[in-house]
């Protein structure tokens with residue numbers, strides 16, 4: 001039974017700003033870090049300070065990332081991504097700001113997307129700032145670690161536990177130009193969203209008439225602060241998320257459902273049930 005509350009809410013607004021999180025990509029096989037109470041499901045992600053200063057952390061990060069890349073790149077958009085793209089094409093979804101780093105909104109055909117936390121398919125040098133493609137880096141990592149690859153490492157996901165001995169033998173990548181440390185062009189824990197990117201998202205919110213939070217527990221401040229801005233601007237806020245979020249108390253509507261199912265149903269009912277989008 002489709003939830004008509006979401007359909008009605010969508011039909012009432014003309015310029016919706018959607019903030020999306022991990023819950024949008026779990027249906028594509030990309031795991032969520034948080035449980036239903038917002039706690040860590042597994043080891044917390046790497047902090048930027050440790051990444052920059054500890055050889056062991058740097059090596060472990062890249063060993064796992066290298067092993068998990070193939071699964072990550074074979075993930076394809078799911079019902080949630082397709083629903084957002086369909087909604088955008090109708091014209092009342094004005095902006096998607098995603099906390100995800102997988103690019104799946106764009107692959108589903110969404111155009112107005114801001115990758116708040118960056119993209120995993122781009123690599124940046126912390127020394128000289130050079131940006132390269134992750135795909136190319138994977139090839140050079142493989143070339144630098146022929147025996148490691150020959151051991152047939154396959155990880156269930158990017159966070160897979162890899163035996164310590166195997167990590168010790170891993171040769172992590174360095175910038176070809178300057179020898180500097182390489183980092184995926186994503187915002188690590190302990191880092192800030194680049195100012196211009198934040199400003200762009202904030203500007204989009206300023207011209208919106210409602211905020212939809214989808215598939216995020218809002219435990220990370222960089223996402224949560226958009227709720228504060230929306231609230232200050234008097235925008236109505238709806239949340240579709242399985243599990244508790246940090247903004248439940250300020251939402252006029254909270255739907256505890258998978259975003260792909262909820263949004264697909266809401267749009268379908270709106271299209272065929274006589275509702276006006």
Ligand SMILES: [Zn+2]
Nearest residue numbers: 125128175178
């Ligand atoms: Zn460099």
